[in-house]
Amino acid sequence: MNYAEMKPSEVRGLIRRGEITSPTSGMCAGYAQANLVILPKELAYDFLLFSQRNPRPCPILEVSDVGSRELSIMAKNADIAKDFPKYRIYEKGVLTGEYTDVEKFWRDDLVSFLIGCSFSFESELLETGVPVRHIEEGCNVPMYNTNIECAPAGVFSGNMVVSMRPIPYDQVIKAVNVTAAMPRVHGAPIHIGNPEQIGIKDIHHPDYGDSVTIRPGEVPVFWPCGVTPQNVIMNTKPDFVITHAPGHMFITDVKNIDLKY
Amino acid sequence: MNYAEMKPSEVRGLIRRGEITSPTSGMCAGYAQANLVILPKELAYDFLLFSQRNPRPCPILEVSDVGSRELSIMAKNADIAKDFPKYRIYEKGVLTGEYTDVEKFWRDDLVSFLIGCSFSFESELLETGVPVRHIEEGCNVPMYNTNIECAPAGVFSGNMVVSMRPIPYDQVIKAVNVTAAMPRVHGAPIHIGNPEQIGIKDIHHPDYGDSVTIRPGEVPVFWPCGVTPQNVIMNTKPDFVITHAPGHMFITDVKNIDLKY
Numbered sequence: 001m002n003y004a005e006m007k008p009s010e011v012r013g014l015i016r017r018g019e020i021t022s023p024t025s026g027m028c029a030g031y032a033q034a035n036l037v038i039l040p041k042e043l044a045y046d047f048l049l050f051s052q053r054n055p056r057p058c059p060i061l062e063v064s065d066v067g068s069r070e071l072s073i074m075a076k077n078a079d080i081a082k083d084f085p086k087y088r089i090y091e092k093g094v095l096t097g098e099y100t101d102v103e104k105f106w107r108d109d110l111v112s113f114l115i116g117c118s119f120s121f122e123s124e125l126l127e128t129g130v131p132v133r134h135i136e137e138g139c140n141v142p143m144y145n146t147n148i149e150c151a152p153a154g155v156f157s158g159n160m161v162v163s164m165r166p167i168p169y170d171q172v173i174k175a176v177n178v179t180a181a182m183p184r185v186h187g188a189p190i191h192i193g194n195p196e197q198i199g200i201k202d203i204h205h206p207d208y209g210d211s212v213t214i215r216p217g218e219v220p221v222f223w224p225c226g227v228t229p230q231n232v233i234m235n236t237k238p239d240f241v242i243t244h245a246p247g248h249m250f251i252t253d254v255k256n257i258d259l260k261y
Numbered sequence: 262m263n264y265a266e267m268k269p270s271e272v273r274g275l276i277r278r279g280e281i282t283s284p285t286s287g288m289c290a291g292y293a294q295a296n297l298v299i300l301p302k303e304l305a306y307d308f309l310l311f312s313q314r315n316p317r318p319c320p321i322l323e324v325s326d327v328g329s330r331e332l333s334i335m336a337k338n339a340d341i342a343k344d345f346p347k348y349r350i351y352e353k354g355v356l357t358g359e360y361t362d363v364e365k366f367w368r369d370d371l372v373s374f375l376i377g378c379s380f381s382f383e384s385e386l387l388e389t390g391v392p393v394r395h396i397e398e399g400c401n402v403p404m405y406n407t408n409i410e411c412a413p414a415g416v417f418s419g420n421m422v423v424s425m426r427p428i429p430y431d432q433v434i435k436a437v438n439v440t441a442a443m444p445r446v447h448g449a450p451i452h453i454g455n456p457e458q459i460g461i462k463d464i465h466h467p468d469y470g471d472s473v474t475i476r477p478g479e480v481p482v483f484w485p486c487g488v489t490p491q492n493v494i495m496n497t498k499p500d501f502v503i504t505h506a507p508g509h510m511f512i513t514d515v516k517n518i519d520l521k522y
Binding site: 044045048049052053060063073151 | 305306309310313314321324334412
């Protein structure tokens, strides 16, 4: 199946029926993808404020109404509890399970946050000739914890998570410009070149996702990542949180180009 | 006094001492100005969500911590209760008073929202040769209620308020481009040309601010306005709200150009 060329509603249908449970990088080229955080209402204000104060790692695309599994902006006929290929449930900060469907865990006090994902801009990078290594190598994007502090908000504080793509030196400026024009899916890089500068000890051992090859003449370029809120939420060890599994995104009906306006 | 050339901290000092109580349009050229909404914490989530869903009229620049009168991003040594030239207090949706200082009304459960203001981009318009009529005529910008529905959030719903500047036909495209580059202070216009299209009956009788001259060869151009949240909040008739008086803004320490990154 050529998932890159399929419509979002088609791929979401495959995901809902459990026929896709893999990372979504490269699927539905040109359409925005989204990270997920689902929290009880009592934590929703602090989290919304955290995202307002940290728009680079947490660009909010849509917030559901309390208890609702529907979306009104980013997709039609979507089911938040079924349309991600893989979910994680955390209880008191501990990962207690991965699921391809979280319907049975749903509660009336849950609020869902869809957060922009850098997978969205990868088709734009490819179109302009910038390589995307984890798509070439058929694996998940490498993601790392960093020493970059987020602005705290209420109970939430912690450091930024970043995604990394190796870029040829002569394409770095283009990669910056292409992604800077897409702030709702993380926008420009947060760092170029020196992993240690942002607290990454070993570029070959990412904290999430898979390691990718960095070829001679390429530089690691780091973008703010939508796994950041998961990292920050886990610091507070809340009783109950649902997130997507890193790399396993929601594919929206909204084209990247339409996020600009 | 040439307020356009003064530093924000200097003008805020004059405002805090009650020496400026007028609209702030044209003051501290190049620095972002901000609208104000102060709500009890129990309404803060719905309002933050409203602003997330309506970023054109409600671009949030900073949200205070609960009960705090300080800011951490947009200004140093500011006092939210004193540094706007004029405030309004609404009780159960009724305007009960205008004040140049609201310290005596302060409560520990109040949350302050600073919202981007289109006064911020007027110096950029002037620099590129686009006229700003209300500055020329020394009055407040004209603002209008419209028929443009905002996306509802929790208890909040209502229509957009817009500000209007008459622009010569041959400068309209430039005005669109200059302001589109500044989304955190309302960005591009929401309508060009026909007031009736957006529900404005009489362009010469604004709902807020002052009427300005529209000369032959000029077209009225409308931008989303930070008075929108006041309008929306009043619809719900909350027990207690503090806002700025329309046109009487907070002058931040942050340059417009720095809001872009």
